[in-house]
Every structure is written in structure tokens, then in C-alpha cells.
Amino acid sequence: MTAHAHPVVLGQNQYGKAENRVVKVTRDGDTHRLKDLNVSVSLSGDMAEVHYSGDNANVLPTDTTKNTVFAFAKKHGIESAEAFGLLLARHFVDSRQPIHRARIRIEEYTWERLEGSGHSFARTGRETRTAQITYDGRAPEVLTGLKDLTVMNTTDSEFWGFVKDPYTTLPEDRDRILATSVSSWWRHAWTGGEADTPDWDASYDGARAHLLRAFADTYSLSLQQTLYAMGSRVIENRPEIDEIRFSMPNKHHFRVDLEPFGMANEAADGAVYLAADRPYGLIEATVLRAGAEARIPVDLTNL
Template identity: 40%
Template sequence: MSESLSGKIILSGNQYGKAENRVVRIVRDTPRHEIRDLNVSSCLRGDFTDAYLTGEQSKVLPTDTQKHTAYAYAKKVGINSPEEYALALATHYVDDIEPVDEALIEVEEFAWERAIVDGEEHPHTFVKASAEVRTVAVTHNKENTWIVSGVKDFVILKSTGSEFKGFLVDPYTILEETDDRVMATSLVMQWRLAGTDPGELGFDGLFARIREIAIATFATVHSLALQQTLYRIGEAILEEFGQVAEVRLSAPNKHHFVYDFSAFDDVENHKEVFHADDRPYGLIQAAVSREDAPDAGPAWVTYRSWL
């Protein structure tokens, strides 16, 4: 029977801002330029109920203003790291704009490599590097700050050193066990800091080192399952960095199926030729944290989590 409610209708949640500002910052103080290429989204929370209930806008800072602010802060505070830039923006909104109680700044960073000309790094020419995207989500209110850093579209593959067997069998289970398969994923990996200090490496150095750890763990752990590999990546990061409270990983199993040549006389497949399939794909997600991790609060509540 249908449950029918009759309680008062309320605005039970809201947030708003300007998404995907494509901010490119060139540092040209010397002939050797530097570039930081960001996609910046600001998201404000606070006393905005009137805008929803009556359309009265007097507490609403226009998203157009937030756009200008994102670009202006790329000059005013610069982009030492996407985390520091995001923190400056979030702090500005909470401190300077009265109706704002909490601000979330999400940043994607696209990496550029310096062009090599005649074996030397060119001072002002850059080539787009890997398709990997560095991610940052900083949430700040008057009481606390949460910093989540990460990487997405981080595609990694091992051509051996992975097995999958001993799994649960039900009437729809016809998968054969394997002790040697290709394992590949497009990893989404995010780490939440215990506080706001990245430690001696700084935010950029911490990012680079965590990426190294993930690659080394993926490569060297003989994998019994993607689940195990994910856990070991998270564990290795937490073991090395006490300032990291939690690691979240989401890994599509990008299936590489051994192509079946059994019907053909003139060719055999000793796990040398694979079909890289698109869909469907296994999807494995894990959070690895410490028992003494501080509360995550709103750290994981992003624009995307509303979709």
C-alpha cells in the first residue's frame, strides 16, 4: 500500500555557485614561464533560503561575481598549488561574504610538460601531458577545514601478475578461474588530510609521491583481486603519510579479454592478443582509513554527489 505524507514542505538542502571556470595562470616574471591550467568550481552554502522560497536575492552573491573572483584570485594569491588557491578562495567567501557559512572549492588541474627542443627544456612552450587530471576539493567553514586531494583518469595496466579464482559460485556463474590475466583500470583516487598541512613535501610534492606509491603498489603486489590491490594502495599511502586520514578509491575493471582463436587453424593465442572491451565493466570501490581519523564532516559532499 502506498505511504502518503502530509507534512509541511520545506527546503531541506541547497548549495549553488559557478562551475567550471577555466582559469589559466602564466607566471612570466622571468623568461622561463610557468603555467597552471585549472578548472575551478565554487559552491556556497549558507543563508540562501529566501532565494528559493520567495525569489528574493539580496543575500545571493551572483555566480558571475564568483567567476570574476576565481580569475582575480589566480593573480592576487597566485596558484602555488591548487589546494592553497582553493583554500584562499574558500576562506574569502566565508570571511568576506556575510551570508556564506561554508564554501566548497573544487579544482581540476590539467598538467603540461615543458617542450623539449634540441634536448633542452623550452622556456615558454608546453605540451599537454597525460590525460590524468589532478583533483582538489576544499571545504571550509568558520569551525573547520577539509582538504581532499586526488587524481582521476589515472589509467594503469599490468600484463601479468594478476589472478582471479576461488570466487563464489551461483547458478549464473560460468566465469572460468584464471591465474594470469591483464588487469587495467582508470583509477579515481582521493586522499583526505587529517588537518590542512601537507607536510614537508608541500601539496605538489605530496601529490607526486602518492602517485608514485600507487603505481609501485599496483605494479609489485601480486594481485588476487582488484579489491586487494586497491586496499594495498590505500594502506601504503597511509603507512607513509601520517597526515593522510583516509584514502578513497574507485576502480573500473577495464576488461581485456583474451581473444578466442579456437575456431581458426592458423593462429593461437597464448595471452598475447586481447579485446579491450568498453562496457559493462566491474566497478570496485574502497575506503581505507585510520581508526583515529577525524570526522569527515562535509569533506565528501561535492557538486557531483547531488547528481
């Protein structure tokens, strides 16, 4: 059955192999290095007939994409999540004519070497580094990000002056805990030129450092204000980044009412808090370099 023989037509589609868990060990004598990735491949292109009639002539099997991920990890190594994703994306598009677009999503998990050993590691409690590389045969687009970066200020945060209506019960607070778990993506201005390829690891470390410094340095009257300060600091200090998107839940900490027990529970005296996991406020926004076009999908941080 062809598309023209039926009033229903095919829309956007893609396929691939998701969550390929790749661990690459590089040995330099007795000192070993680890790269621990979760790689998802998604391909699209001239794939109408496989949907309409089951004709697989243009289909590269998802098992082949899985094998390619592991073969490339061995053949090329893993310099960074971004560099590895670029290699894969270009390979799938440039080597298979029916494939017009490849999207590689990567999560990277961090291990630290145990003191006194070259080959023993412990999984860290750090955030998960993320990357998405999209390539359509022309210029690649690289997004870098992170998720589960949990941060807290135990003071220097207030929340007051907000709208009140008959359903408002939240009291104003002049000294509160501000905590969140940051999910963020940032888009690089790089358009694929070999000469000006960013140092992906240095760029990630620099952006992360600015996010944390802005969180610590901002006297916050709202989580929105803190979010904007974090994004602004990255844009102002990292010229290779044009756009940064955040999804930041407000991890509420409420001072417990201890008056029934004859005890005051004031922040200045060292208060006790209830950490509430849900429901939570969810603050999301994009910060852009002036003149840049917003291109990071609004819902990407939820993937």
C-alpha cells in the same frame, strides 16, 4: 511567502559558478610556467528568503564569484590547487556574513615544457589532479585526488576460486591482464594551522608515487586486493593523510579464442586480447588510518 506560512520547507541548498577555466602564466624571464585549472565555487548559508520570496539581499551573484576566481589568480597567483582553493573558500565565508560555507572544487590539467623552449608546452596524457576545499569559518577540510590514472599489469594477476552458480560462465584465470582507471580522493589530517600546512605538491606527488608502486608490486589475486594494497601504502607512508577512497573499474581484457583458426592463444606465448569497454566490474572502497573517522562521501569519486 515565509517558511512558516506553508507546509513545505527548504532543505539543503547551495549555489555558485561552476567550471571557471583559469590559465595562469607566470613569466621568469624567458621561462614561463603554466597553471591550468577548472574551478567550481559552491556557496551556502542564510539563503532561505531567496528561495521563498526571491529576495536577493543575501545573494552574492555567481558572476561575482567568477570574477573573484580570476582576480585571485592574478593577485595571489596559483601555488597549488589546494592553496588556491583555500584562499577562495576563506574569502567567501569570511567576507560575507550570510555565507556560512564554501566548497571549492578544482581540476588541474598538466602541461610539459617542450625541450629547448621556455614558452612552448604540450598537454600531457597524465591523469587529472583534483582538489576539494570546504570551509565553514572554523577548520577547513582539504581533499586531494586524481582521476583517469590508467594502469595495467600484463601478468602477476590471477582470478580464481570465486563463487559459481548456474549463471556463471567466466573461466578461472591463472595469468591475466589487470587494468584499471583509478579515481581516488584522500583526506588530509590537517586542521588549518599555519605552522603545519602540508606541502600540497609534495604530498600529491608522494601519494601518487605510492599508488603506482603498490600497483606494480602487488601480485594480485583480485582487484580488491590491489586496491587495498594501494591505499595501505599511501596511509603507511604519508602521515598527513588519514583516509583514501577509490573507485576502480576493472578494464577487462579477454583472451581471444583463436582455436577455430588452428592457433593456441596462451598468455605464456604472448596472447592477443580483446579490450572490452563495457560492461565492466566496478570496485570501490575506502582505506583508513586506524582510529580515523571515514568522512569522504561514498559517491564523491563519481562527481
